[in-house]
Structures are given as structure tokens and as C-alpha cells.
Amino acid sequence: MTWRVAEVVKVVPETPRVKTIAFDVPGWPGHRAGQHVDVRLTAEDGYQAQRSYSIASVPDGTRVDLTIERLQDGEVSPYLTDELRPGDRIELRGPVGGWFVWEPAQGGPLLLVAGGSGVVPLMAMIRARTAAGSNADTRLLFSSRSWEDVIYRDELERLRGDGLTVVHTLTRSQPSGWTGYARRVDAEMLAEVGPSPTELPRVYVCGPTPYVEAVAEALVQLGHEPHRVKTERFGPTGG
Amino acid sequence: MDPLMLDGNAIAGLLQEVFAVEMTTAIGTCNTCGAADRVGALRVFRGAGIVMRCPHCDNALVTIVEDGPRVWIGFAGIRTLQVTI
Amino acid sequence: MPPIISRGFRGRRDDAPSDRVPPGQYVTRDFPVLSAGPTPHRQLEQWDFSIGGEVDEPRRWTWEQFRALPSEEVTVDIHCVTKWSKLDTVWQGVSVDTLLDGVETAAEYVVSFCDGGYTTNLPLDDVTGGKAWVAFAYDGEPLEPEHGGPARMLVPHLYFWKSAKWVRGLRLSATDEPGFWEVNGYHNYGDPWQEQRYWGD
Numbered sequence: 114m115t116w117r118v119a120e121v122v123k124v125v126p127e128t129p130r131v132k133t134i135a136f137d138v139p140g141w142p143g144h145r146a147g148q149h150v151d152v153r154l155t156a157e158d159g160y161q162a163q164r165s166y167s168i169a170s171v172p173d174g175t176r177v178d179l180t181i182e183r184l185q186d187g188e189v190s191p192y193l194t195d196e197l198r199p200g201d202r203i204e205l206r207g208p209v210g211g212w213f214v215w216e217p218a219q220g221g222p223l224l225l226v227a228g229g230s231g232v233v234p235l236m237a238m239i240r241a242r243t244a245a246g247s248n249a250d251t252r253l254l255f256s257s258r259s260w261e262d263v264i265y266r267d268e269l270e271r272l273r274g275d276g277l278t279v280v281h282t283l284t285r286s287q288p289s290g291w292t293g294y295a296r297r298v299d300a301e302m303l304a305e306v307g308p309s310p311t312e313l314p315r316v317y318v319c320g321p322t323p324y325v326e327a328v329a330e331a332l333v334q335l336g337h338e339p340h341r342v343k344t345e346r347f348g349p350t351g352g
Numbered sequence: 353m354d355p356l357m358l359d360g361n362a363i364a365g366l367l368q369e370v371f372a373v374e375m376t377t378a379i380g381t382c383n384t385c386g387a388a389d390r391v392g393a394l395r396v397f398r399g400a401g402i403v404m405r406c407p408h409c410d411n412a413l414v415t416i417v418e419d420g421p422r423v424w425i426g427f428a429g430i431r432t433l434q435v436t437i
Numbered sequence: 438m439p440p441i442i443s444r445g446f447r448g449r450r451d452d453a454p455s456d457r458v459p460p461g462q463y464v465t466r467d468f469p470v471l472s473a474g475p476t477p478h479r480q481l482e483q484w485d486f487s488i489g490g491e492v493d494e495p496r497r498w499t500w501e502q503f504r505a506l507p508s509e510e511v512t513v514d515i516h517c518v519t520k521w522s523k524l525d526t527v528w529q530g531v532s533v534d535t536l537l538d539g540v541e542t543a544a545e546y547v548v549s550f551c552d553g554g555y556t557t558n559l560p561l562d563d564v565t566g567g568k569a570w571v572a573f574a575y576d577g578e579p580l581e582p583e584h585g586g587p588a589r590m591l592v593p594h595l596y597f598w599k600s601a602k603w604v605r606g607l608r609l610s611a612t613d614e615p616g617f618w619e620v621n622g623y624h625n626y627g628d629p630w631q632e633q634r635y636w637g638d
Contacts, residue, residue, distance in 0.1 A: 114368050118441050151365040155440040160448050160463060165362060188449040196445050203443050209364035212376035212392030326353040344393070348358045354475040356583070399473035400518050400598040400618050410475060417622030419635045424622025
């Protein structure tokens with residue numbers, strides 16, 4: 114598996130801090146929902162930095178979309194979100210990760226628990242589900258700081274129904290009139306939103322490490338089998 | 353729990369380059385506590401090199417040191433590794 | 438295929454006089470946190486520092502006893518094998534010379550051992566003669582756990598994996614005992630000015 118050249122096709126803002134960058138990657142072999150790529154940037158003097166980003170898009174020829182959150186103190190994400198223009202090139206390696214994947218043929222019930230930009234691989238799963246015409250019982254519990262920070266907000270509103278439930282929790286500020294959850298994900302919320310352990314759901318949790326740890330522990334406390342809970346932790350390096 | 357810790361997914365690309373097979377679904381057995389886990393579920397730390405630790409007992413299972421194309425893999429704590437080729 | 442240059446990418450690096458930057462290093466103003474394992478959280482009441490192995494009399498200090506020892510402020514450049522260097526870092530620590538003062542030994546090597554199980558080996562000569570400290574403060578503040586607090590080794594003339602975090606003691610030995618990274622690919626000595634990063638360098 115080698116490094117491939119990826120050319121920027123377009124840059125789409127999602128939220129004030131998040132952009133989706135669409136790449137054209139000649140020779141792209143296709144990918145599965147949940148997989149990610151390693152991105153490598155090389156400066157003129159040879160200095161290199163590398164980060165991992167989840168693939169947001171469904172397989173579509175040579176097209177690979179990455180949704181990237183601009184981290185204030187980041188070394189790579191500010192470059193990717195501030196600098197990249199159509200025609201620019203980076204390198205990427207992948208697709209990688211065969212464990213944190215979901216295929217429509219696996220069916221549901223599916224519980225997807227996202228923390229901030231951890232929604233990206235889970236959105237890839239939701240998009241794959243839609244593309245396959247699946248109506249598997251799928252529930253997304255999505256934690257964001259505020260309504261403005263909800264990535265893919267409008268698309269999620271449109272996709273609701275046909276077995277897809279989307280529940281938001283907004284942890285820092287809520288729009289006036291908000292009647293939804295306004296706190297961090299906990300066992301009580303997971304019990305209210307998710308399928309019960311007896312339904313044997315497949316569970317995917319993705320987000321910053323402390324979020325994933327807290328959610329995974331709560332799920333096990335609720336009685337979910339640890340081996341049915343797959344986790345992907347985004348560290349401070351963004352990958 | 354350490355906020356800096358990642359999991360095996362974070363180094364899936366590196367592992368695939370080294371082992372030429374999908375590694376996050378491989379199962380490693382810890383030689384200290386005997387637990388068997390998917391590599392994707394192992395705890396990954398980035399120090400001077402990469403350390404993969406048992407999520408149950410923190411034992412260092414695998415270390416990876418990279419110098420461009422030269423890679424050293426230490427299997428310090430793995431008793432057995434099961435892969436699908 | 439040589440890597441593709443990404444237009445405008447610089448990375449977060451500073452310029453610095455080249456006589457202060459070893460080959461292959463980049464200067465940073467950050468203080469990256471790198472760790473081989475989870476951060477231990479050792480309560481000071483349970484902390485001690487010991488000197489043992491091939492010595493006439495092992496020694497041990499509790500935190501209070503350790504902090505009562507003469508300490509000094511030092512400003513040094515540090516170099517991580519992962520290629521970042523940080524210049525003019527300010528530490529407060531007890532010189533290893535102070536800890537070894539009066540210790541009788543024929544040992545030529547030491548192993549630093551730590552909470553969490555990390556070890557690293559050094560020639561005794563490289564931790565004596567004003568070259569090494571057990572540091573408990575960085576930049577005027579008590580050393581944070583993620584950077585090795587309550588105390589870590591500080592051996593700035595070698596790559597920073599030799600400056601073991603969460604250090605609990607030194608074991609002196611007649612023979613060299615490669616530590617955690619030394620058995621797994623990193624160079625046994627680690628001189629940044631000779632770019633001794635890996636086995637065989």
C-alpha cells in the first residue's frame with residue numbers, strides 16, 4: 114500500500130470550524146464505510162507531517178471526501194482547511210482499517226455514537242446505508258458543542274426516517290426553544306436512545322479519546338457486549 | 353484512561369504497509385494476562401516510537417520504530433498473533 | 438516516487454541558528470507530549486527515589502527528603518528523536534552528582550527505572566560531571582504528569598528518550614542493560630550530534 118497523489122477538486126464549508134475537501138485520487142481502489150486514510154504533507158525542504166482522517170464519502174470512482182475539523186493549535190488541520198485550493202495536491206495512503214467498518218449487508222440494529230468530528234466515519238456508514246437502500250434500524254446519537262457546530266446538520270435532517278433516527282445533544286449552548294438533550298452523553302441517554310442490549314445491536318463509537326472512553330464504559334454498564342462495541346478514538350493529533 | 357491514547361485503528365496504514373495484510377482485524381493474545389483482542393481495539397501510544405498495549409493490563413504488546421523504509425517491530429508482549437490472509 | 442510537495446505547507450517550525458540544532462532536527466516552540474504508555478499518577482506520599490544495584494549502600498529519598506536536597510535551575514536545549522528540538526528550556530532539578538555524592542561503585546552503567554515500567558540505559562559517565570538531573574520543575578512550575586511529573590530524568594546531551602519520565606531511581610550496573618527503546622530499534626547511546634537515532638547508526 115503506497116502513497117497516492119490526491120488532487121483537490123473542491124472545498125465545502127460545513128460549520129465555522131469544519132470543511133469537507135473533495136479529492137480526486139487516480140487509481141483509488143474503493144473503500145468501505147468507516148475506513149480512513151493517512152494524509153502526508155511534505156514541505157519544500159523535505160519536512161513531513163502525517164495525520165489520519167476518516168473518509169466521509171461513499172465509494173464513487175476516484176473521488177474521496179475528507180471532512181476535517183480545524184484544530185486551533187493544529188499543525189496540519191489549519192493548513193488543510195485554510196490553504197488548500199482546487200488543483201493543490203497532497204498524498205494519501207489507504208483505505209485503511211478493516212475493523213471499524215460497517216457494510217449494509219450486515220444490517221442492524223445499528224447504534225452510532227458520535228462526538229464532534231467523530232461523526233465522519235459514522236456519516237460514511239449512514240450514507241452507505243442510504244446508497245444501498247437499506248432501512249435497517251439505525252440510530253445516531255450525536256454530541257456537538259452547539260447547533261452551529263453540528264456537522265452535516267441539514268443532510269441528517271433530510272435523511273431522517275425509513276429506519277434512521279438522529280438524536281442530537283448540544284453540550285455548550287442550545288438555540289432558544291431547544292427541547293433536546295443538553296448534556297454530555299451518559300448511560301441514561303444511551304438507554305433512552307439506543308436499542309437495548311437484548312436486541313444485539315452493532316455499536317460504533319467515534320470521537321475524542323475521553324468521549325469514547327466514557328461512552329464505551331457506559332454502554333458496557335448498560336449490558337452491551339464489549340465485542341459488539343467498536344471504537345475509534347481521535348487523539349489530539351487529529352487522527 | 354489516558355486522553356492521549358489512541359487505538360489500533362490509528363496506525364492501520366502503517367501496519368498494513370509492514371504486514372501487507374489488514375491488521376486491525378488481527379487478534380493478538382497478551383502474554384501477561386492472556387486476553388485476546390482485535391488489534392483495532394489495542395491501545396496505541398506515541399512515544400519515541402509506537403507502543404501497542406493490552407487494553408486490560410497495559411502490557412506493552414508491540415513496539416514499532418520507523419526510520420523511513422526501515423521498520424523495527426518488537427513483539428515484546430504478544431504471545432500469538434492471528435491474521436487472515 | 439519522491440514525495441509530492443504540498444504548496445504552501447510549512448509545518449509548525451521555527452528558524453534557529455544551525456549550531457544549536459543537531460542534524461535532521463526542527464525547532465518547535467511547543468512542548469509535544471509523547472509517551473510510551475499511560476500517564477502514571479503517583480501520589481507524592483508514595484513516591485520515592487532510590488539508587489541501587491552495584492553500590493556499597495543503596496539510598497532512598499522520600500519526596501520531602503528529595504526536595505530538601507540542593508537543586509539548581511538549568512537552561513538547556515532538548516532534542517527528541519522524533520525530530521523536534523526545543524531550545525532554552527528551563528528546568529529545576531537535583532544534579533545526579535548530588536544524588537551519587539559519596540556513593541562507592543565500580544559500576545559503569547546505569548538504568549533509569551520508572552513508574553509504568555519504562556527503562557532506559559546510560560553510561561555512568563553520561564549522568565555525572567554536571568550532565569544530568571532529576572528534574573521536578575519546568576518553566577518555573579512543578580512538572581506536570583504528562584511531561585513526566587513529579588520527577589523525570591534530564592539528560593539533555595542525548596536524545597530525549599534517555600530523559601526518562603516518571604523516574605523512580607537509578608540502578609547501577611557493571612554491565613550495560615539496554616532499556617525499553619534500546620531493545621526495540623533505537624540506538625544504544627543516542628548522541629543527537631552524530632544522529633544516532635536507530636540501531637546501526
